[in-house]
Amino acid sequence: MIPYGRQYIDGLDIQAVVEVLQSDWLTTGPKVTEFEQAVADYVGVHYGVAVSSGTAALHCAMFALAIGPGDEVIVPPMTFAATANCVLFQGGKPVFADVEPETLLIDPDQVEAKISDRTKAIMAVDYTGQPCDYGRLREIADRHGLALVADGCHALGAEYQGRRVGSLADMTVFSFHPVKHIATGEGGMIVTDNPEFSRRLKLFRNHGISTDFRQREEQGSWFYEMTDLGYNYRLSDIQCALGVSQLKKLPGFLERRREIARRYDEAFGELESVSPLKVNPEVRHAYHLYVIKWQEKGKGKGKPRSRTEVFQALRQGGLGVNVHYIPVHLHPFYRQRFGTGPGLCPAAEGAYEQILSLPLFPGMTDQEVREALEICTRIFQSQTSG
Numbered sequence: 001m002i003p004y005g006r007q008y009i010d011g012l013d014i015q016a017v018v019e020v021l022q023s024d025w026l027t028t029g030p031k032v033t034e035f036e037q038a039v040a041d042y043v044g045v046h047y048g049v050a051v052s053s054g055t056a057a058l059h060c061a062m063f064a065l066a067i068g069p070g071d072e073v074i075v076p077p078m079t080f081a082a083t084a085n086c087v088l089f090q091g092g093k094p095v096f097a098d099v100e101p102e103t104l105l106i107d108p109d110q111v112e113a114k115i116s117d118r119t120k121a122i123m124a125v126d127y128t129g130q131p132c133d134y135g136r137l138r139e140i141a142d143r144h145g146l147a148l149v150a151d152g153c154h155a156l157g158a159e160y161q162g163r164r165v166g167s168l169a170d171m172t173v174f175s176f177h178p179v180k181h182i183a184t185g186e187g188g189m190i191v192t193d194n195p196e197f198s199r200r201l202k203l204f205r206n207h208g209i210s211t212d213f214r215q216r217e218e219q220g221s222w223f224y225e226m227t228d229l230g231y232n233y234r235l236s237d238i239q240c241a242l243g244v245s246q247l248k249k250l251p252g253f254l255e256r257r258r259e260i261a262r263r264y265d266e267a268f269g270e271l272e273s274v275s276p277l278k279v280n281p282e283v284r285h286a287y288h289l290y291v292i293k294w295q296e297k298g299k300g301k302g303k304p305r306s307r308t309e310v311f312q313a314l315r316q317g318g319l320g321v322n323v324h325y326i327p328v329h330l331h332p333f334y335r336q337r338f339g340t341g342p343g344l345c346p347a348a349e350g351a352y353e354q355i356l357s358l359p360l361f362p363g364m365t366d367q368e369v370r371e372a373l374e375i376c377t378r379i380f381q382s383q384t385s386g
Helices: 011-021 030-043 054-064 082-089 108-114 134-144 195-205 213-219 237-247 250-268 307-317 332-338 346-352 366-385
Strands: 047-051 072-075 093-096 119-125 147-151 171-175 188-192 274-276 290-294 355-358
Touching: 011 237, 030 047, 030 188, 030 237, 047 054, 047 195, 054 082, 054 171, 054 188, 054 195, 072 082, 082 093, 082 119, 108 134, 119 134, 134 147, 188 195, 250 274, 250 290, 250 366, 307 355, 307 366
Parallel strands: 072 093, 072 119, 119 147, 147 171
Antiparallel strands: 047 188, 171 188, 274 290, 290 355
């Protein structure tokens, strides 16, 4: 089985972790600061705050914005549930704005239509690794006095109009889960140019306490105060050492992801029933995922095949394909809690019935790429012809 995603770890990564295991600091140590600064420098901002996961990073961002009861945050439905859940963690309400049908990125027109006097922020999701239309989103946010947060968990290394994701919003969130662009096991980070956001993020990840152990050691002091209610969302030096090592490989990882995506594009160009998502001309895609739409037109001798049947055939053929995502507003929790359901976001709902994520990861060999292409082409053609 060729999975849809997988980490790439080499001897240099292992050595980096071993060196920390042999050091005096396993957590709240110097590797945390090094990793934070390395990511901030890479994307072109001043501050990075490392935390225990991408979900924790989203939660921290909502705290930094002081989201609370009565506040609304506009989010897209085509994303992992954590994008909306983080608003609820702070007592706010996520409001779903539909996506553009060809890219599945949040639609700026739909965002503007959902703004109310309770709206406090817009959450953009760079789905599959393609940056959203930050030009329009920034203009809308500024005109209405809203914060703009980027869920860039798919998009480390992506660019919009020559600027890297991470420098395009008031805060940007990254994930370092093993299937993402770089891996720390679990882990996440928020990057920003706003010093007050950075201060609040660091406070929240450490129980709401004003200093961490390393700071107190450097000051020769035992004294600390809890000034707000926070969480233990810290990322260890062990994980940050792995992140520093992985970040050095990111340019090569991105090049390989784009090469595999190009080969998929070429292979599927002549197939009527398969449509890769549109890539906008002003972006450099980071290709966390390669998503296609299955569009059976019913032209063969057999009945039209559903996406589920194609999914099962690909899995049986040896490809670990996946579906990203069930639209968040269709999950039972949201339907029961907020009365959401079919018809709220028709573009996302229609796409959900068609989309498939194909294998794509930097350690994917040329042989595995050839096998994936052969399996996909055979199954797509057979499913079309009946």
